[in-house]
Amino acid sequence: MTTYETMPFHLETERLILRPWAExxxxxxxxxxxxxxxxxxxxxxxxxxxxxxLAATATTGIALLPIQRRDEGDFIGYCGLIIxxxxxxxxxxxxxxxxxxxxxxxxxxxxxxxLDAAIATGRKRLWSTVGTWNTPSLRVLEQLGFERxxxxxxxxxxxxxxxxxxx
Numbered sequence: 001m002t003t004y005e006t007m008p009f010h011l012e013t014e015r016l017i018l019r020p021w022a023e024x025x026x027x028x029x030x031x032x033x034x035x036x037x038x039x040x041x042x043x044x045x046x047x048x049x050x051x052x053x054l055a056a057t058a059t060t061g062i063a064l065l066p067i068q069r070r071d072e073g074d075f076i077g078y079c080g081l082i083i084x085x086x087x088x089x090x091x092x093x094x095x096x097x098x099x100x101x102x103x104x105x106x107x108x109x110x111x112x113x114x115l116d117a118a119i120a121t122g123r124k125r126l127w128s129t130v131g132t133w134n135t136p137s138l139r140v141l142e143q144l145g146f147e148r149x150x151x152x153x154x155x156x157x158x159x160x161x162x163x164x165x166x167x
Contacts, residue, residue, distance in 0.1 A: 004089075004121045006061040007081060011113040018065040018079060018110060020057075021050045025066050028075040032098055060088050061121070067097070067110050076101040079110035081118055085161075086127040093118070093128050095140075107140045115144055119166050126166065132158040 011018040026046045034040035041049075057063040064080035077097035084092035093114055095107050118126055128146055130137045138160065146162040153159075 004061060004123060007063055007117045007121050009057070009063050009065065011065065011110075011117055012070070013109045013113050015070050016106060016110055016113070017068050017070055018113060019068070020063065021053055021066055023047055023050065025075060026050060029066075029078075032075075032077060032096065035099055056083075060091075062088065062091050062118075064094060065114075067095075067106065069106075076106060077110075079107070079114050081114060081126070084127075085129050090123065090125045090127055091118070093126050093141075095137075102136065107137070108143050111140060111144055115164070115166075124166055126164050128162045128164075129159050130162065131156065132160050138162075 009020050026043050029046050029050070030041055030043055033046070053064055060083065062081035062083075064078050064082050066075055067077045067079055068075050077095065079095035080093070081091040082094050084094060086092045093111055095111055095114075097107055115126070126146075127149075128141050130141065132138075132151065141162050141164075144164065146164040149161045149163045151158055151160050
């Protein structure tokens with residue numbers, strides 16, 4: 001197995017800061033997940049999820065990071081690398097933003113920073129899986145150079161698998 005550099009866990013762009021999770025992110029993370037329309041998870045459950053994310057980061061050297069706007073300082077979502085449906089060698093890029101933050105280029109900006117961080121680890125390819133109905137997310141990935149590999153059918157509908165080779 002190839003050894004990879006650890007992903008930087010603090011990323012900054014012109015408008016955004018991506019940083020490690022803190023327990024204080026739990027309430028905002030709950031609010032974000034509630035926008036999915038499947039209820040609001042308990043804050044204690046999310047604190048446990050954050051602890052699991054931090055433990056996975058320590059093991060894998062990759063991270064899903066909270067996004068906050070630089071000027072406002074508010075939590076607007078998350079972006080990072082996960083194993084997800086892929087592998088630690090070829091992880092998935094994942095992101096989710098509050099609806100109020102949609103349409104402003106934040107996902108593309110954050111994912112671009114994560115893409116650069118993935119390149120710095122020495123990885124050669126990334127994956128992303130997105131519901132085929134999610135046109136805005138597919139557009140973000142297209143702007144970042146991802147291409148469709150295949151489509152699968154899952155319990156929640158059709159999922160597009162996209163890939164991007166890294167330099």
